Amino acid sequence: MHEPSSASATAIAEPATASVRRVDRAAAELRRGTPVLLHGHDTAVLVQATETAAPGSVDALRSLGGTSPRLALATGRAEALGLEVASGTSTIFAELSDGPSSQPRSRHRVPMPGLDVEARISETTAGDAMTDAAVALAKIARLAPVLLIASVEVRVPAEWARSRDLLEIKAGEVLEYDNSAGQRLSWVAEARVPLADAENTRLHAFRAADGSVEHLAIVIGEPRPGEAVLTRLHSECLTGDLLGSLRCDCGDQLRGAVRAIAETGAGVLLYLAQEGRGIGLVNKLRAYALQDRGADTLDANEALGYEADERVYRPAAEMLRQLDFTRVRLLTNNPDKVAALGQYGITVEERVPHHFPSNTHNAAYLATKARRFGHMS
Ligand SMILES: Nc1nc2c(ncn2[C@@H]2O[C@H](COP(=O)(O)OP(=O)(O)OP(=O)(O)O)[C@@H](O)[C@H]2O)c(=O)[nH]1
């Protein structure tokens, strides 16, 4: 097996811009349940993700900022909660009434420990740059895009935040967040891992330049760099790959790809850290819960406030290039994967269909992939 090309070695050392690092830190604060000070030219707000907030967070934000917190929500999420949403806005404010209202507007619960947000949502209004940035930050943190947001009077945001041991971040920095460092990869490790269906297999691990995720290239047999290599791009699916969930076709596709590659002698399976089409396992479970109430897989993502498919395939192309494979025969039904590899400089010489029999639990999911995502037969 040849060594990965050395071009990657410098990628991890490239310094991320200061604002990307600041946004990553702010996202980590939200995940931890800590408020963050978000500010623009002449406004500042304290934001805190409801999902990780604690009982008493509304009161704590009110005493920190001196104003009553409202909610900032992605409109897709707000609509799914049964709230009225003005057209043409991607985020909204929702007022929290002081006590439980007799006529809650929301049909579903907003997860927030210790606070019955559902019963307390009253008026909604169109969002602004602050709600947009708050929602964007929650999505970068892979949290539900529903946040407490409280206006604050501050003259010097950095000083105000430092004296309260909080992080501050400009709304513009969040809105312009460039996650390309998360897509640049460095090769970090390699080992021989014989598989039941493919004994001659080596695993190569690659790490994103921002340290966020690690992707795997599973190299089966001895594929030749000059030839069109049989390749599978497989997005991580803990439920299907590991547990054998019948809700999707991932387990069959994963093992089926290993077998197909081993049968032809050699190829590459890229195992991409993109659980739940890039929204993460927790949000995928929430999407499943919405699907159990009637939404399809595409609408469920949007009802959570996420895109139907948040995946980016640049890391896949990067792994192939670093392993010196630039021409592939791609095992997939997904036209986006074919287009994306081409866009990132990998020639897809052939698309090889990758179907498995459906079952009663995944038939509707597979039909939706064909009908609404344009998956090929
Ligand atoms: N958000 C969400 N993700 C899902 C759902 N069902 C499966 N997934 C995820 O969808 C991805 C499926 O990945 P793949 O099998 O690689 O991709 P695909 O788009 O089906 O394309 P091909 O299998 O290549 O044809 C995995 O990350 C799964 O975790 C769902 O209902 N909602």
Ligand SMILES: [Zn+2]
């Ligand atoms: Zn799956």
